[in-house]
Each structure stands twice: as structure tokens, then as C-alpha cells.
Amino acid sequence: MSALPAPSRTGVRIAGDKYQWLIAWQGCLTVLHDAEVLPSNPVLSVGVEQDGVGNLDDVVLYRAVPPHTYAQVKYAVDSSTPVNSDYLLAPSPTGGPSILKKIAGTWRQLTAEDTVVDLALITNRAPDPGDPLIGLRDARTGLLMPKAGLLGPGSARGIARRMWAKAAGLTEKDLLELLDCLRIDTSRDLTHLRELVQYQMIAAGLRHDQGAIDAGADWVACQVRDGHRILTGQMIRAGVQALNLRAGPARAVLSIATLKPDPMAAEADYALDWIDRFEGATAYAKRRPEAPATWAQLQDQIEDVRTHLPAGTTAVAVTGSVRQAPAFLLGSVFRMVTGADLAVLQRGELWSTDGAFDTALPPLQNVHALGQGLDLAVAVGVAVDPTEDVLAFLRAQQTPVADLLVLRPPVGVKDNAVPDQATANALAVGIRDAVRRASRTAPRVHLFLAGPMALAVMLGHRWNRVRPTTVYEDVATEEFYEPAFTIEA
Structure with a gap:
């Protein structure tokens, strides 16, 4: 593949705008999801380039009660500028305040009346793992705290704290209070962001194909172009209807x-x-x-x-x-x-699991007699055939089973044996019915699975009127498997 030319300044600006609209569309999806699922503190509206909230105005999530989320969005066309002290503390290209100083000023403004806030710097830039403070970022929360507040003033961490506080115009105590509510959301590249949006569209009950994702982001751009700085739930729902995005229930x-x-x-x-x-x-x-x-x-x-x-x-x-x-x-x-x-x-x-299908899909069946007890062992082989491994395990462990029932899709064992939702649901019903019939006189079922994760979910979803079941996990040891869970069916 030939290399692409360097983007123009206009191209960079357009890419950055699209990145911001996609993040704002995420906020709109949260509004839709929260209106249906009713969490304790829902997001009610989304601000885009909102007036009166200082530097963190790119995307604002307004909840029923604080904390509201105020985010600054920073897009980069390459990886030459990781997020570190140099990036956060450097003056702007025109000699103005640094990113951190602008964030600190906005934090002071927003918390002047002891208001609780949630602040975020969202970027596709990667964090610098060698930075004494950014390297402490908790990947689960995006926060530098509590680690940023540990160790004494003579440590590399303590020296960095003083440098950050001075650059931000804050005391060290105030800096740590800021870092308690400032999420550094890094490495959110476009592929990752679109994946997140796809899941959120599913959660909101919307179509989640790439065209639908682009349509949502473009809708935000149109609202901003038309001068709308606050996107309310009513506006977002009207946009979804106009774009024909509704696909199912919110989840x-x-x-x-x-x-x-x-x-x-x-x-x-x-x-x-x-x-x-x-x-x-x-x-x-x-x-x-x-x-x-x-x-x-x-x-x-x-x-x-x-x-x-x-x-x-x-x-x-x-x-x-x-x-x-x-x-x-x-x-x-x-x-x-x-x-x-x-x-x-x-x-x-x-x-x-509610997906439609015509009739149950009976699996192929093979029975291997073991004569070691009264229970029934069941091996479901979809992506791979686990028969030999399961037989070896059952014999080595002297598991008290009479037989091993091996169930496979009608097309045989292969990666694409279960190509879609309808086939998965139909096969799950067929497998369950086969196990019901085979286990009527067995005190317990010992279950071994090898297939798509979604099929395992669908099978467990339908596992009623079956004998008590021990489910085994492939642990890739000399013993092959070990019992994981016991389910009263």
C-alpha cells in the first residue's frame, strides 16, 4: 500500500471536527440510553462548544444533578506528541496559557461555589509511560490519583507535582484536588472510538452499522452549524427518527x-x-x-x-x-x-436471545459409553471437536458418568458452523432438547463447551428443565479441564 500524503491544515481541522462530533454523538447516545434504562443520575442533554464553561467546553454532559462532565477534545494526526508534562505544560503555539493552566482556570470557575464536577481531557494521543505523573494514570478510571499524591517532595513524583502546580498557577494541595476530578482519557483513536459508539448505539436500541455511526456524527455537526449549543433529549429523539436509526429496545x-x-x-x-x-x-x-x-x-x-x-x-x-x-x-x-x-x-x-428462528436445529449426536457412574457428560463441539480431550479427562478423573454425549452442529465442526443469530438460537434449543432427553435418569450433567461465546450465553439462557449441571472450563493443563460452576437447572 502506498503512503498517504501529509494532510493539509484544512484536512487536520476537518478530521479534528469529525472526531469531536463523534464524541458529542456518544453523549447523545447516553441521553437516549438513560431515558430508557433510568439510571439514578441520568444525562439529560449535551452541550457542544458551550458558552460560559471556560476551556472545557467542547462536549458537556448535563446530568439531573451534578457532577456534570466538561470535556476538552484534542485530536492529533500522528503520534509525535504523547501526553506528558511537556505537552500539558507548554504554552500554546501563540504564546498563550498551557493546556493545564486553561484546565485549572476552568476548574476554579466551575467549582467557585463548591460545585462538584467531572472533568476530562479526551485525546487520541498516547500517554507517555515514562512521565512521572502521566505514567501513574489508572487505565480503569483515567485518573492520576491517588498515586500522584504519594511520595515526598524530593521524589521524581514530588518534583513533577511542584512543576505542574507552578505551571497551573495552583498550590500543590489545589493541584491534587484538580487531579481528583480530571480524567486523562488517552489513546482514544478513531477505531477505538467508533467501536465504543457502536456498542452505545446497540445499548440505545439503534442501528449500529458504520453508515448509522456516521449519520449520528453528521447530525451533531448539522446542529452545531445551525447554532444549537445544547442538544436536548427531545432534539436527539427527533434526529433519530428523521435518520431512521431505531432498531430495537434500549438495553x-x-x-x-x-x-x-x-x-x-x-x-x-x-x-x-x-x-x-x-x-x-x-x-x-x-x-x-x-x-x-x-x-x-x-x-x-x-x-x-x-x-x-x-x-x-x-x-x-x-x-x-x-x-x-x-x-x-x-x-x-x-x-x-x-x-x-x-x-x-x-x-x-x-x-x-430473543432473536427469531423457524424451528429448533437438532445437533448431530454421538454417544461414548464409559460406565463409571450414573451421571451424563455432554460435550458441545462447534469450533473444535473436544471429544478426545473430554474422554481422556473423564477417564483420568474417574468422573462418575455413564456416557459422554457429543453434540455437533448439523454441518459439522468448523469455525463458521454457526453463522448468525437465528442459527445460534435454533441450535441452542436443539442442544438443550437433546440433553433433556438424554439426562432424564441422570443425577447430574457434566457440561463441556467449545464454540462461540454468544452460543454459550444462548444455551445457558435456555437451560431449564435440565438436571443439575456442572460446567467445566478448558484450562490448558495436563488435566485439560476443571469444574468451574454448578447450576441448578
Whole structure:
């Protein structure tokens, strides 16, 4: 691929504007989502280049009660200027105040009457990990505190604090108060931002294709061009109707991450972060809780997630990264008999447990006799065939099972065996019905899964009138598997 020419100043300005409109459209999606899901302190309107709020005026989220969010948006065409002390403390190109000094002035203005605020610097620039303060940024919150306030005045951190305070025109005490409410939202590149917007459009019940994302950002640009500085819920809903963006119900957002950070965690109605509680240095290697964390603790917390979502929630968008057993458990927590509808983004498409299908899809079946007890073992092989590994595990562990029932999609085991939502729902019903019939006289089912995460959610969602079930996770050890969760079906 040939290199692109350097963008012109006009091109840079247009790209920066589009970046800002997309962030403002995120705020509009929050307004729509909150109006449907009814969190305790909803966002009611969005300010764009709002008058009277100083330097943090690019995008403002006005909530029912403070803190409101005041954001400055900074776009860069390349990675030559990371976010560090030099970037934040340098005078503007025309010799004016630095970014930090402008933010400090706005903070003083907004908090003059002891008003609580939420401030954000949003940029596609990367943080400088070697900076004595920026390097302390908590990736979960975007805040430099509490670490920025630790260590004495002679440390590199203490020297940086004094330098920042002087440049901002603040005392060190005031600087730390500012840093308590200033989120440094870095590395929000365009691809990452569009992914976030896609999830938020799903949560708001809107179309989430690339054309719909662009239409929303362009709508914001038109409002700003026409002189509208405050975008109210009524205006946003009218815009959605005019753009024909409505696609389904608004959904509460539930983030569960065990493998890698979830970009939607900060936007979720509830987020469960177990990344640091799973062993393994990479997402691929994270397969089991690391002591003292246990599967039982994770089960308790997943079973408790319903209590953390807005009251009356029935439609839920699930984001994050989990393996088969936690996905199945989550589906069982929001079982069909409860009236819940779970949706997962799978291969860029929304797979919903309420998705329509014609008839159940019976799986291919093979039975392997073991004669080790009265229970039934079930292996569901979609992406890979787990038969040999499961048989070896059951024999080595002397698991008290009479038979191993292996279930596969009608087209066989392959990556695209379950191509869409309708097939997944139909196959989930077919698998459940097959297990129901096979386990009628078994005291317990031992379940092993190998397939798409969304299918595991759908299967757990429909796991009723089945014998009590132990779900196993592939832990990639000599034993292959270990029991993760027990579900009373």
C-alpha cells in the first residue's frame, strides 16, 4: 500500500471536527440510553462548544444533578506528541496559557461555589509511560490519583507535582484536588472510538452499522452549524427518527471482563472486572482464577449482577471477554423464564436471545459409553471437536458418568458452523432438547463447551428443565479441564 500524503491544515481541522462530533454523538447516545434504562443520575442533554464553561467546553454532559462532565477534545494526526508534562505544560503555539493552566482556570470557575464536577481531557494521543505523573494514570478510571499524591517532595513524583502546580498557577494541595476530578482519557483513536459508539448505539436500541455511526456524527455537526449549543433529549429523539436509526429496545449494558480490558466498562451500567484475578500474562493465557480468587467467588459475583442493573431491567447488552463457562453461567442467570433478553456482539452482528428462528436445529449426536457412574457428560463441539480431550479427562478423573454425549452442529465442526443469530438460537434449543432427553435418569450433567461465546450465553439462557449441571472450563493443563460452576437447572 502506498503512503498517504501529509494532510493539509484544512484536512487536520476537518478530521479534528469529525472526531469531536463523534464524541458529542456518544453523549447523545447516553441521553437516549438513560431515558430508557433510568439510571439514578441520568444525562439529560449535551452541550457542544458551550458558552460560559471556560476551556472545557467542547462536549458537556448535563446530568439531573451534578457532577456534570466538561470535556476538552484534542485530536492529533500522528503520534509525535504523547501526553506528558511537556505537552500539558507548554504554552500554546501563540504564546498563550498551557493546556493545564486553561484546565485549572476552568476548574476554579466551575467549582467557585463548591460545585462538584467531572472533568476530562479526551485525546487520541498516547500517554507517555515514562512521565512521572502521566505514567501513574489508572487505565480503569483515567485518573492520576491517588498515586500522584504519594511520595515526598524530593521524589521524581514530588518534583513533577511542584512543576505542574507552578505551571497551573495552583498550590500543590489545589493541584491534587484538580487531579481528583480530571480524567486523562488517552489513546482514544478513531477505531477505538467508533467501536465504543457502536456498542452505545446497540445499548440505545439503534442501528449500529458504520453508515448509522456516521449519520449520528453528521447530525451533531448539522446542529452545531445551525447554532444549537445544547442538544436536548427531545432534539436527539427527533434526529433519530428523521435518520431512521431505531432498531430495537434500549438495553442496560453489562460488562464482564476476565481476559482483557473492556472498552465499554466505563460506559456500562455495571462492570465486573476480573482481569487481574485470572492467571496468565495475555488474554489467550487467562483461563482460570489465580489463587486466592476462585471459581466460586466468580460465580457469586456473576449471579449477583442483576442486583446492580437499573430496576426492572429485562433487555441487556453484554460486553467484555469471557470464556465458555462464565458465558454459559451468565446466560443461566438471565434465564428465559425470567423474561430477560441478552444480546452479544458476535462478528460485528448483534446476536440476541430473543432473536427469531423457524424451528429448533437438532445437533448431530454421538454417544461414548464409559460406565463409571450414573451421571451424563455432554460435550458441545462447534469450533473444535473436544471429544478426545473430554474422554481422556473423564477417564483420568474417574468422573462418575455413564456416557459422554457429543453434540455437533448439523454441518459439522468448523469455525463458521454457526453463522448468525437465528442459527445460534435454533441450535441452542436443539442442544438443550437433546440433553433433556438424554439426562432424564441422570443425577447430574457434566457440561463441556467449545464454540462461540454468544452460543454459550444462548444455551445457558435456555437451560431449564435440565438436571443439575456442572460446567467445566478448558484450562490448558495436563488435566485439560476443571469444574468451574454448578447450576441448578
